[in-house]
Amino acid sequence: MIELQNVTKKFGTHTAIQNVSLTVHKGEIHGLIGASGAGKSTMLRVMNLLEIPDSGSIYVGDRELTTRSKRELREARKRIGMIFQHFNLVLNKTVEQNVAVSLQLAQVPKHQQIDRVRECLRFVGLEDQMDKYPAQLSGGQKQRVAIARALANEPEVLLCDEPTSSLDPHTTSEILTVIRDIHERLGVTVIIVSHEMNVIKSICQRVTVMDQGTIYETVPIESSGIPKSDRSPERFIKELKNDA
Numbered sequence: 583m584i585e586l587q588n589v590t591k592k593f594g595t596h597t598a599i600q601n602v603s604l605t606v607h608k609g610e611i612h613g614l615i616g617a618s619g620a621g622k623s624t625m626l627r628v629m630n631l632l633e634i635p636d637s638g639s640i641y642v643g644d645r646e647l648t649t650r651s652k653r654e655l656r657e658a659r660k661r662i663g664m665i666f667q668h669f670n671l672v673l674n675k676t677v678e679q680n681v682a683v684s685l686q687l688a689q690v691p692k693h694q695q696i697d698r699v700r701e702c703l704r705f706v707g708l709e710d711q712m713d714k715y716p717a718q719l720s721g722g723q724k725q726r727v728a729i730a731r732a733l734a735n736e737p738e739v740l741l742c743d744e745p746t747s748s749l750d751p752h753t754t755s756e757i758l759t760v761i762r763d764i765h766e767r768l769g770v771t772v773i774i775v776s777h778e779m780n781v782i783k784s785i786c787q788r789v790t791v792m793d794q795g796t797i798y799e800t801v802p803i804e805s806s807g808i809p810k811s812d813r814s815p816e817r818f819i820k821e822l823k824n825d826a
């Protein structure tokens with residue numbers, strides 16, 4: 583589904599990723615983990631050419647991205663959604679308008695936009711929040727809007743850059759459940775960068791460990807399932823007592 587062949591990306595004299603090759607299979611949830619600065623985000627960002635590699639090839643499906651014209655690249659990118667740690671919503675646009683941005687960029691006719699926006703917001707459970715602004719939402723709701731925006735053009739691939747790193751454990755499980763739903767119900771291939779081992783272990787089928795800009799190893803894992811989270815006061819008391 584996604585194949586990186588001998589990809590190198592430098593920032594000035596610093597090599598962020600060095601000659602990496604990786605295949606992500608269609609329909610898998612693939613994790614990228616490693617120490618800070620190992621090159622995880624750069625790996626993810628070259629997959630949709632948000633970072634242009636200095637050398638190497640990137641295939642998404644049967645499309646080689648690095649040799650595409652600007653117009654062809656725009657088309658190819660519609661099939662790749664992306665979400666970020668800090669959500670990257672447009673603050674002066676409503677939830678509805680934020681999701682519609684993807685469709686406007688893809689030049690979807692206006693009369694088709696509203697149905698699609700509603701459908702995506704329904705998928706993430708936010709249909710009733712369409713008129714709110716990002717500042718009126720919780721972190722988890724903001725990430726759901728970002729997910730709805732990423733889904734709007736029916737992507738085949740979802741790139742997730744530390745999607746739960748700004749969220750508490752309860753909201754993390756909710757967002758992971760949405761990501762797993764996208765994978766299972768929509769058949770989307772997911773690549774997720776995280777420094778949180780529990781996140782990686784709970785939903786990934788294979789994990790690539792990165793070290794100093796190279797791939798240390800890719801290992802299959804048995805996903806442990808998304809932990810059930812409970813925000814009841816009894817649970818807080820129990821945990822406080824356990825810690826003591």
Ligand SMILES: Nc1ncnc2c1ncn2[C@@H]1O[C@H](COP(=O)(O)OP(=O)(O)OP(=O)(O)O)[C@@H](O)[C@H]1O
Nearest residue numbers: 593597598616617618619620621622623624625777
């Ligand atoms: N736009 C940039 N300009 C200059 N250097 C960069 C840029 N982006 C990344 N780097 C450098 O490339 C290296 C890899 O960065 P990257 O963000 O891919 O690592 P990471 O594994 O995702 O780290 P973290 O977990 O801290 O986010 C780091 O040394 C970083 O400082």
